[in-house]
Amino acid sequence: MIMSMNNEFATGVGWTLYPPLSTTLMSLSSLGIVLVIYGLLLLGISSSLTSFNFIVTFIYMKSYNMTLSTMSVYVWSINITTSMLLLVLPVLTGALAMLISDIHFNTSIFNSLFGGDPIFYQHLFWFFGHPEVYILIIPSFGLISMCISGLIQVILFGNISMILAMSCISFIGNIVWAHHMFTVGIINDTRSYFMSVTMIISIPTGSKIFNWLCTYLSINASLLL
Numbered sequence: 001m002i003m004s005m006n007n008e009f010a011t012g013v014g015w016t017l018y019p020p021l022s023t024t025l026m027s028l029s030s031l032g033i034v035l036v037i038y039g040l041l042l043l044g045i046s047s048s049l050t051s052f053n054f055i056v057t058f059i060y061m062k063s064y065n066m067t068l069s070t071m072s073v074y075v076w077s078i079n080i081t082t083s084m085l086l087l088v089l090p091v092l093t094g095a096l097a098m099l100i101s102d103i104h105f106n107t108s109i110f111n112s113l114f115g116g117d118p119i120f121y122q123h124l125f126w127f128f129g130h131p132e133v134y135i136l137i138i139p140s141f142g143l144i145s146m147c148i149s150g151l152i153q154v155i156l157f158g159n160i161s162m163i164l165a166m167s168c169i170s171f172i173g174n175i176v177w178a179h180h181m182f183t184v185g186i187i188n189d190t191r192s193y194f195m196s197v198t199m200i201i202s203i204p205t206g207s208k209i210f211n212w213l214c215t216y217l218s219i220n221a222s223l224l225l
Helices: 032-062 073-104 118-152 159-173 188-200 202-224
Strands: none
Touching: 032 073, 073 118, 073 159, 118 159, 118 202, 159 202, 188 202
């Protein structure tokens, strides 16, 4: 991906790689777009293998009597994150493989002039792109929880509810991707669904804030007593 910047045209199609811009003749005249796609494919493979590594480690930890109530919140956050990666990375890899096919093998998967559908690429991309936001933030939720608990030397308030909240976020985060695509002509009922689910995801997100606040208030209450 770094090598893609060391040529005359670089990438020049935006970070989303939307066709037809990423499959035009201008893109074919530069190695930039091809190098980016191959780089993302390699990153997807390496991230999938790393996710397998984490999940297998997690399973072996459970064999040492590490249960839902005793396992660290941070460990659970990593397990949830890697499970999401295994779900969404193959979709992105498939979309990139189709782009490569359109560029090198004269297919028309995303070419509307020959019966293709460029909106299909957007669905595939955002099915990965939106959960990626939570893939980045859920480990931080676990880390913040551990830091708050460790700094004030008390058990995290609602430990199991925190884990369940992160699980709900990961599940709902996988079914709201099209709220990035409200300008592509989605019908009203579909827009209403994605709008509603987007609002619902704020419930488990907000519950974690209450967990952190109650953890802080519990130490203050003990000092008062």
